[in-house]
Amino acid sequence: MTTIDTPRPEVLDATASEDNYLTHTRGFLSWALTLDHKRIGVMYMVSVLASFFVGGVFALLLRTELLTPGRTICSAETYNQFFTLHGAIMVFLVIIPSIPAALGNFVLPIMLGAKDVAFPRLNLFSYFLWVAGAAFTLYSLVAGGFDTGWTFYTPYSTTTTTGGVIPVLVGVFVLGFSSIFTGLNFIVTVHKLRPPGMTWFKMPLFLWALYSTAIMQVLATPVLAITLCLLIVERTMNIGIFNPAMGGDPVLYQHFFWFYSHPAVYIMIVPAMGIISELIAVHSHRQIFGYRYIAYSSVAIAMFSFIVWGHHMFLSGQSGLMNTIFSLISFSVAVPSAVKTFNWTMTLYKGTISLTAPMLYALSFLFLFTIGGLTGIHCATLNTDVHLHDTYFVVAHFHYVMMGSALIGMIGGLHHWWPKMTGKMYNEKMACTACIIVFVGFNLTFFTQFMLGSQGMPRRYYDYQPEFQIYHVISTIGAYTMAIGFFTTAVCFIQSLMSGPKAPSNPWGGVSLEWQCASPPPHDNFSTVPHVGNCYDFSVVRWDEKTKNYIVDHKLELAHAEQGSHR
Amino acid sequence: MNHIAADQKSQLAGHDAHAAHGEHAKYPFLAHHFDTPAQQFDSAKLGMWLFLATEVLFFGALFVAYAVLRTRFPEVFSYASHYLDTTMGGINTAVLIVSSLTMALGVYFAQRGRKMALIICLWLTMAGAAGFLVIKYFEYSHKIHANLVWGPSFYIPPHDAVGEAEHAALAHAPAAAPVAVAAPLNPQPSAIQSIGTHPAVDASVIKAAGSGPRGLGVGAVDHDAAVTHDIIPHDLPQAHLEDAKMPPNTHMFFAIYYAMTGLHGIHVVVGMVVIGILIYRATRGDFGPNYYTPVDLVGLYWHIVDLVWIFLFPLFYLIH
Amino acid sequence: MSHPQSPSNQDGHAANAGHPLVGHLVPVSTLVATASALLVLTVITVAVRYIDIGEFNVWVAIGIAVVKATLVATFFMHLKWDRPFNLLVFVGCTVFVVLMMAFCVLDTSQYRATQYTGNPPLAQEKLDANAPGAPVARFKTGMNP
Amino acid sequence: MLCTVPLIIAQSALSAATPAVTPADFWLPIGASVQAHNVDLMFNIINYICYFFFVVVVAMMAVFVVKYHAKRGTHIRTDGITHHTILELSWSVIPLLICIGIFFFGFRGYIDLITPPKNCFDVNVTAFKWGWQFKYPNGAQSDNLVVPSDQPIRLVLRSNDVLHACFIPAFRVKKDIVPGRVTSLWFECRIPTGLEEKDGYHLFCAEYCGMGHSDMNRRVLVLPQAEFDAWLVKQAAWLDEIPDEELYFKAGPKIYARCSQCHSIDGTDGLGPTWKGIWTRLTTPGGARFSDGRSYADLIGAGKEFATPEEYIRDSIYTPGKHLVAPFGNVMPTFKGQLNDRGIESITGMMQHLDEFNAKGVWTKTLPPATTAPETK
C-alpha cells in the first residue's frame, strides 16, 4: 500500500551492506588519494562547512562592530578586512563549490546511474585545487590581509598597501580552476555516462540544474581567471590596463569582473533551485509540477545570465545606452525564476506533505527566495537602482538570495541526503528547531537591512549616522540568533554521526536512483544496471513493514497506469 | 537533437552488461567506469573541447580588452603597430601553421599505428614550438632594447643610471599617482565655468574639452599624424621619445601586446611540455589505432594555440 | 568502419591496421592542403596590409583570420567529422566572446568622450623628469597648447 | 499588456501633477529634490507588485501545507495534476509583461535623472581619499556642499585617486566618481536647510574607497538663492579676509579639521604622525625619523633639501610620499591644488602654537594677542 510513514530507523535495513564507500578502504591516504566521487564529495562538504564557519565568524565580528556607531570592537582597517574576507570566503570558498562540488559530486553520478564522474582524477585534482586556493586565501591573512572588498575593484585593489592582495588573487584564480574542472566533469558525465533508459527528460531536475550550472562554470570562470591575472600583473609590473593613472580604464575591469560574477550568482542559485525541486517533490510525495518548464528554465537562466552583467554597473560610468540594454535583459531572468517559483508552489497542491527538516528548509527557501528575487527587481529598475545601489538594500537583496536561498537550499539538501551520505539518521525535532531558529534569525538580520538601505545607509561602512543604529542593533541580534541556529544544526549532525540510528536506504520515499542503492552507497554505486523510471512518480513507492523502509516497486507503475488516480 | 539520439545509441550499445565486461578485458586502457572505448574516447574529446572553450574565453577576455583599447586609442594602434616586425611575425605564423600540420599528421600516424612517423611528427612539432619561441625571444629583446615596453618605463630613456634605477623601482611600486590632483584650483576660464555662464552649451562640452588634470586636457589628438612608420628609426633606444608624431598613451599598445603575446607564449611553453610527455609515451609505445586519445587531445590543444595566433598576428602586426 | 552519423567506431572490435578503433581518419592530402591554404592566406593577409582601404583593412584582416580559423577547426581539429555537440561547444563559446566584446566596445565608444585625453599622469611625470625634450611632452601644456 | 495598463495609468496620473517633495515614510527618507517624487513612485509601485506576488506565493504555500499536510499512515495522493500549459504560460507571460512595464517606467525616470536641464549651476567636486572638495565658479571652496534651492545644480565629479561615489539619499541621486574621467549628476532641491550643519542633508561616499570610506560624509546645505549668492561671495574670500597675524587661529583650525582625520595634536596615534611637538622635532637636530633612516636634520637647514621647516611642511603637504616618517605608511593624499600658500601659512602657524589649542583643534585662548603678533619663523 502506498502510505506515508516516518521511518523507524532503529530497525536494521536489510538492503544495507557492510561494505560501503566509507568502509571500502581505510586510512588517511585512501581518502586523500581517492578517486571515488562520493568521498571527494564528502571531503568537499567538510571543507566547505569549515569555511562557512570561518566566514560566519567574520560575519558575526562585523555585525558586532556595527552594533554601535563609531568604534565598537575594531578599527576601520580591520573592519574593511572583515567584510572583504567574509565576502570572499563566503562566495569563493563556500557557496560556489558548496552545491555542485560537495553535494553534486556525491549525488550526481548516483542519481544518473553512473559508476563515477567522467574524469575521476580530474575530480580529485579539482578538490586539491580547492585546498590550494583556500590555503592561498588563508595565507593572505598572514601576508597582511586584504581590504579590497570581494569585488577587487581597481584602482583601489591595485594600490592598496595591504600585503595579502596578491596571495588572495592567486587563491581565487586557483579556486576558479577548481570550479571549471568540476563543471567540465559534470557536463561530460551527463552527456556520456547516462545509463540506458536515462534520457534527458528522465533526469531528475537536480541534474538539469547541475548541468546548467556547469555550463556557466565552464564559460564564465575563465574570464575571472584572466582578470585576476591582469590584476596580479598590474600590481607587480604596472601593466596599466585597468589603471587610470596610466591611461587604463577601471570600468573595463568592472565589465570583466561582472561578466564572471553575475553568472556566478546563478552558479550559486541554480543548483539550489535544483535541490528545492527534489526536496519539494520528494517530501510532498507528489510528481513535480511542470517538469519540463523547470528543466528549461534552468537552462534559460544559464543562458541569460551571461548578458545581464552590466546591471551591477548602472552608476559606474557605464553609458546610458548600455544601462538601458542591461536593465532590460536583467528582467528576463525574472521570468524563468517566476516559472520555477510557481511550479514549486503548485507541486504542494494536492501533495502528501511531510513536514520533515528538508521540507522546512525548502519552504524557507520559497519564502526567502521570493523576497530576495523580488527585491532584485528594485535593483534592476534603472531609476530606483540609482538610489539603492551600494546601499544596504543591495546587501539585504543578495543575502536573501545567497544565504537565504542558495545556502538554505544547500543545508536543506544536506539534510535530505545526510542519511545517504553517512548512513545515519539525525534527530528530526532538533533539525526542525534549528531550521526555524535560522529562519527567524535570518529575517531579523536582513529584513531590517532593506530598511537601512532604502533609508540611505551605504554599504561597506564602518561608521554610520546615529539614526541608523536601531536597525543595526536588530540586525546584530538576528545574526546571533542565526548563529545559535547553525550551532544547533552542527550539534544535531555531530550527534547523528556519533550516535545516530542507522538510516534505511530510502528514508523519505524518494524514487530517483540514489534512493535505490544502499545507505551509504557501495563503492561502485550499482552492482546491476539500475532500472530508470519516472523519478517523480511517487505512486510506485510502497512502505515496507518488514524492512521499515520505503521500497520503489516498479510493478506498481503499471497497476496505477491502469487504475488512473488512486487513493 | 541529432547528437542526443546518437548518444543514446552508443549508451544502449555500451551498456550491455556482458559486453561491457568483455570490453574491459580486451582493452586494458579502458577505465572502470566506462563501458566501451568509444564512450571513453567521446568523453575525453568532449572534455577537451570544453577545456578549449575555457581557453577561448580566457583569451577572449584579452581580445575584449584589446578591442576596448583600440576603440579608445585608434591612433595609438595604427602608430605603434609599425614598431612591430611584420617579417618576424609572418615567419612565426608560418612556423605555427607548419607545426600544426605536423601535429595533425602525428594524430594521423598514431591512428594508423605508425610509431616512428608519429615520433618524428611530434619532434617536428616540438621544433616548431621552439622555433616560435626563439623568434619571439628576438622580437621581445629587440623591443626591450628599444625601450618599447609597457608602463611608465616606456617614457624613461634606458641606459642611464637614473633610468635603470627607476626601471627597477617602477617594476615594484604600484602606481599611486593622483589622477585629478593637479586640476587647477582656480581654473581661469575653465570649461565648467563657461558652461555655467553660457547655459545654452550642452553638458557634453565638458566631456571633450580639456578640463582634466594638467597634461590631460588637450583637445583631439591629431589622427593623421600617426601613420608615418617609415621614418621611425627603429633601433635607437628612445627613438619613440624623439618622434614628434607619437600620440599619447602609446605605451598602452605595448601593454596589451605583451599581455596577449605573453599569455600565448606561456601556452606555447605548456604545449612543449605536453608534447614532450607525448614523445616519451610514444617512444614507450603507448599509442596505436586502439588508443591514441592523448595524442588527439594534445593535438586539439596545439591547434587552438595556433588559432589564437592566427588572430593575434593581423591584430597587432598588420594594422594599417 | 566509421559510422556515418557518429564518429565512433562502435562495433567493439579491435581496430585493424588501416583504421583506428575510434575517431575519424583524415587523409594526409587533406591535411597538407589545409596547411597550404593557411600559408597562402597568411601571405594574402600580409599583402593586404599594404593596400589602403581605410576602415576595411581591419575587417579584411579579421575576415581572413576567421577563414583561417575555420580551416584549422574543420580539418586539423576534425570538427567536420566530430560530434555536432563539440562544434556547438566551440561555436557557443565564441559567440559569448563576441557578445562580450560587442557590449564592451559599444559601451566604450559611448563613454569615451568623458575620459581625459592626453598623457596619463604617470606617463607625464616620467616625461617631465626623464625626457624633458621629448615631443610627446608637448601634451603637458594642458589647456594652452 | 493588460497587466501594465494600471501601471501606465498610475504613472501618468501621478506624474502629471507637479512633482512635490515626498515626506519620509517606512521605506524611504524625505525626498527633497524634484526627482525624488518619481523615484519614490517607482519604488512604491514595485513594492506593491512585490507584496502582491509575495503574498500569493506564501499564501498558497501556507494553505497547501496546512491542507495537504500528511499525518502518519496517510495514503499518498496521486490525483494532483502534473502540468498545465495555460497556467505555465500565464505565469511566464504575466510576469514578463509586468517586467517590461517596470523596465519602461524605470527607464523613463532614469532618463530624467541623468539629463540635466540647460540652466544648471555647476559645482566642481573633487573626491579624494578621504574627503570632498567643492569648488565654485568664482573660486570659492567649501567643505560641505552649499547650494541654492529651486535651481538645478550639476555636480561635476572628479576623483584624485580611486573610485568614489557621490550619494545624496534625500535627493535620490548617486553617481560613481571615476579617476581618469569626468562624471556628473544633477538635482534641484526644494527644501532649504540653512547653514546649520546638523540640518543639512547627508552626502555619502557610496563606493568603497578604503579606510576612510565611511568618513567621507558631508552635509548638503541648501540656501535660498539670495542667501546663497551672499555666501558664495563671502566664501571666495575667506582666507584673504583674515589678517596675517590671525591666520593661525582663525584659518588654522578650519583647515586642521581635514588633517585631523589622521593627525592628532594631543599625541594620540593616528594614521599619520601626531603634530604634538612637531616644531621642536623639526628644529632640533638628531633622532632618526624617516623610514630610510635619515633624520629631520639631514633634510632641513641651509643648503639642504629644505631651507626651512616651513618648506619641509609645504613639501609634505604637496608631495606626501616623498619622505615617509617611520613607521607610517604612504597613505596621505596630496593637497596640491587645494591649499594655497596662505592656507599652508595658517597650518605652519598653528603647528607653532599648538599649546593654544585643545585636543579637538579648538583655539582655547580667548583674546587674540593683538600687540605681539606671532612671528612666523
Ligand code: HEA
Ligand atoms: C544567488 C545569488 C543571486 C541571485 C539569484 C540574484 C538574483 C537577481 N538579482 Fe542579484 N545580486 C547578487 C546575487 C544574486 N542576485 C549579489 C551577490 C549582488 C551584489 C554583489 C555586490 O555588489 O557585492 C546582487 C546585486 C544585484 C544587482 C545590482 C544592485 C546594485 O549593486 O546596484 C541587481 C540589479 O539589477 C540585481 C538583480 C537581480 C535580479 C533581477 C535577480 C533575479 O534573478 C531574481 C528573479 C526572481 C524573482 C523575480 C522572484 C520570483 C518570481 C516571482 C515570485 C514572480 C513574480 C515576479 C515578477 C512579476 C517580477 N542583483
Ligand code: HEA
Ligand atoms: C553565501 C554568501 C554569504 C553568506 C552565507 C553570508 C552570511 C552572512 N552575512 Fe554576508 N556578505 C556576503 C556573502 C554572504 N554573507 C558578501 C558577498 C558580502 C559583500 C562583501 C563585500 O562588500 O565585499 C557580505 C557582506 C555582509 C555585510 C555587509 C558589510 C558591509 O557592507 O559593511 C553584512 C552586515 O551585516 C553581512 C552579514 C552577514 C551575516 C550576519 C551572515 C550570517 O548569515 C552568517 C551566519 C553564519 C554563522 C553565524 C556561522 C555560525 C556557524 C556555526 C556556529 C557552526 C556551523 C558549523 C557547521 C554546520 C559544521 N554580510
Ligand code: CUA
Ligand atoms: Cu570615497 Cu568611499
Ligand SMILES: [Cu+2]
Ligand atoms: Cu547580477
